[in-house]
Amino acid sequence: MLTASRLRVIRRRLLHAVPVVVLATFIVFGILKLMPGDIAITLAGENATEERIAEIRQIYGLDRPFLVQYGSWLWNAVQGDLSRSLASGEEVAVQIARSFPNTLLIVVMAMGFALLFGIPLGILAASRPHGIVDRVVTSIGSLGIAVPNFWLAMILVAWFSLEFGWFPATGAVPLAQDPAQAIWHAFLPALALASGGLSEVSRQLRSSLVEVMSSPQVRTLHAKGLTPASILWKHGLKNVSVNLLTVCSLLFNRMLAATVVVEAVFAIPGMGSLIVNAALFRDLPVAQGVVFVMVLVVITVNLVTDLLYTVLDPRIR
Amino acid sequence: MLSRFLRWLARDLQAALSLGFLLLLVVVALAAPWIAPHSPIEQNFDMILAPAGPGHPLGTDDLGRDILSRLLHGAGITLYASFLAVGVAVLIGVPVGLLAGYAGGWVDDVISRIIDTLLSFPAIVLAIAVTGALGIGMTNAMISVGIVFSPQLARIVRARTLVVRQELYVDAARCFGAGTGRILWRHVLPNTVQPVIVQVTLLLAAALLAEASLSFLGLGIQPPDPSWGAMLARAYQSMEIAPEQMYPPGLAILLTALAFNTLGESLRAALDPTMKT
Numbered sequence: 001m002l003t004a005s006r007l008r009v010i011r012r013r014l015l016h017a018v019p020v021v022v023l024a025t026f027i028v029f030g031i032l033k034l035m036p037g038d039i040a041i042t043l044a045g046e047n048a049t050e051e052r053i054a055e056i057r058q059i060y061g062l063d064r065p066f067l068v069q070y071g072s073w074l075w076n077a078v079q080g081d082l083s084r085s086l087a088s089g090e091e092v093a094v095q096i097a098r099s100f101p102n103t104l105l106i107v108v109m110a111m112g113f114a115l116l117f118g119i120p121l122g123i124l125a126a127s128r129p130h131g132i133v134d135r136v137v138t139s140i141g142s143l144g145i146a147v148p149n150f151w152l153a154m155i156l157v158a159w160f161s162l163e164f165g166w167f168p169a170t171g172a173v174p175l176a177q178d179p180a181q182a183i184w185h186a187f188l189p190a191l192a193l194a195s196g197g198l199s200e201v202s203r204q205l206r207s208s209l210v211e212v213m214s215s216p217q218v219r220t221l222h223a224k225g226l227t228p229a230s231i232l233w234k235h236g237l238k239n240v241s242v243n244l245l246t247v248c249s250l251l252f253n254r255m256l257a258a259t260v261v262v263e264a265v266f267a268i269p270g271m272g273s274l275i276v277n278a279a280l281f282r283d284l285p286v287a288q289g290v291v292f293v294m295v296l297v298v299i300t301v302n303l304v305t306d307l308l309y310t311v312l313d314p315r316i317r
Numbered sequence: 318m319l320s321r322f323l324r325w326l327a328r329d330l331q332a333a334l335s336l337g338f339l340l341l342l343v344v345v346a347l348a349a350p351w352i353a354p355h356s357p358i359e360q361n362f363d364m365i366l367a368p369a370g371p372g373h374p375l376g377t378d379d380l381g382r383d384i385l386s387r388l389l390h391g392a393g394i395t396l397y398a399s400f401l402a403v404g405v406a407v408l409i410g411v412p413v414g415l416l417a418g419y420a421g422g423w424v425d426d427v428i429s430r431i432i433d434t435l436l437s438f439p440a441i442v443l444a445i446a447v448t449g450a451l452g453i454g455m456t457n458a459m460i461s462v463g464i465v466f467s468p469q470l471a472r473i474v475r476a477r478t479l480v481v482r483q484e485l486y487v488d489a490a491r492c493f494g495a496g497t498g499r500i501l502w503r504h505v506l507p508n509t510v511q512p513v514i515v516q517v518t519l520l521l522a523a524a525l526l527a528e529a530s531l532s533f534l535g536l537g538i539q540p541p542d543p544s545w546g547a548m549l550a551r552a553y554q555s556m557e558i559a560p561e562q563m564y565p566p567g568l569a570i571l572l573t574a575l576a577f578n579t580l581g582e583s584l585r586a587a588l589d590p591t592m593k594t
Contacts, residue, residue, distance in 0.1 A: 027431065031447055032446065032450045142578065146578055148571070150549070151529075162557055254440075257440055260441055260442060261530045261534060275446060279448055279536055280453065282449055282450070290446070294442055
């Protein structure tokens with residue numbers, strides 16, 4: 001698997017990732033720092049004296065120049081120290097390590113649902129373009145993109161948890177503790193999250209399949225006497241797998257964001273509740289830590305995607 | 318121009334329906350104070366979580382407020398929020414895209430790198446972080462959403478500018494002594510309008526969903542003002558006793574986002590001759 005050329009791709013992408021991480025964290029740090037409002041005054045509480053505020057500035061290093069603050073934050077972050085939450089005093093890295101698995105499980109399962117339902121729908125729609133099935137699938141796709149994920153989540157809770165009692169309405173169980181329960185708790189959130197992805201997958205698959213199937217190459221295969229099913233399977237899907245991979249990596253990115261609101265509906269202690277509470281209480285170290293980790297995840301996914309490209313399409317070096 | 322537009326609408330039923338729905342929504346939003354049966358914030362504790370019935374066509378919420386009235390008043394606030402966010406995105410994204418595309422060289426390299434980086438962020442997460450820094454509230458939340466959306470527009474405008482910059486008529490204008498400002502304003506900017514209009518329409522749908530999300534999380538609009546997202550947040554509180562509360566605002570968001578998306582896709586198909594399915 002790991003040929004020399006692939007190792008070269010990995011090395012190049014990793015080198016490319018370093019400036020992206022630095023730039024991304026710098027932008028976030030800058031946006032969060034340059035916004036109006038003095039965090040030291042907030043921390044000091046009401047009726048604080050000038051001396052107390054100055055003291056807090058010193059404790060948290062807020063009196064240092066902006067670039068020095070950023071540099072020391074980045075230096076610590078690279079070593080795994082994401083500083084402490086202003087609200088709870090707990091280490092940000094510990095909070096993220098506890099929350100991230102819950103979020104990741106939902107996103108991965110949602111990804112699975114999107115592919116599980118999206119691929120058959122896309123093939124179905126492409127098998128007879130502009131037919132009645134195609135129109136129905138396209139309509140479902142439009143609805144899936146326009147529906148607010150968290151509203152869908154509320155509907156699922158109302159029906160399947162409160163009405164029928166099939167699934168738990170709230171909470172999460174760590175995967176390491178009880179895998180079956182963990183998946184059970186993540187089922188509805190993942191389903192709600194999958195709606196947009198499912199549409200995206202079926203839409204993309206349909207349009208690229210239609211394109212491939214109307215190419216001269218496929219006409220030749222028909223003439224050779226191959227059955228439509230084997231043409232679709234061997235030639236159609238193989239050709240669109242690269243497009244599908246692109247969609248998947250974009251989807252992962254989008255789901256990572258959308259899960260924030262879905263988690264709120266199910267009261268799941270994930271990255272979503274971390275960043276929302278950080279925003280409500282202006283807990284900048286937590287907000288920054290969450291964005292930092294998410295950027296790292298996105299970059300990793302992009303890296304894996306690029307490697308898979310070289311597997312699927314040998315022309316890409 | 319107008320007759321071409323009308324002919325396009327006559328041919329594209331979906332686009333016509335979407336545009337009609339959105340225009341109706343604007344009229345409803347403007348006329349809300351006169352057509353709403355009740356005040357959107359008037360509380361009536363004798364009528365809490367009432368089902369649909371006479372006097373309250375869609376029932377009342379957990380504070381006894383008329384849901385239909387809140388929905389009608391919320392239309393204006395929700396639309397205003399979407400336009401505010403997209404307006405901010407245009408104000409930042411278009412000039413930055415023009416600058417990057419026209420200046421070229423290292424300016425373009427730096428800006429493009431920043432755009433790519435911002436585009437790889439999970440958008441809502443960044444918007445939440447920025448809202449936290451700005452302070453919660455509808456205006457701040459929508460400014461954050463606008464900031465987060467702006468790279469999408471910048472990228473499109475940059476790509477278009479790169480093409481137009483090479484055109485003969487731009488060279489000609491320069492030969493006649495036109496300054497950079499004039500070339501950008503008179504020759505480059507008009508050429509970016511079409512793709513920007515398409516993207517703006519699609520972004521309006523995304524902004525609507527973002528407003529709903531942020532208000533649902535309590536970071537956007539603050540009580541007692543009605544927005545559709547805030548109404549869903551209230552409905553969530555009483556979901557176990559009155560699940561039907563969540564349908565009116567949710568459907569309103571769904572239909573409006575659908576209309577913006579459909580219109581955007583139709584515009585793209587109409588304005589971009591290379592897109593044929």
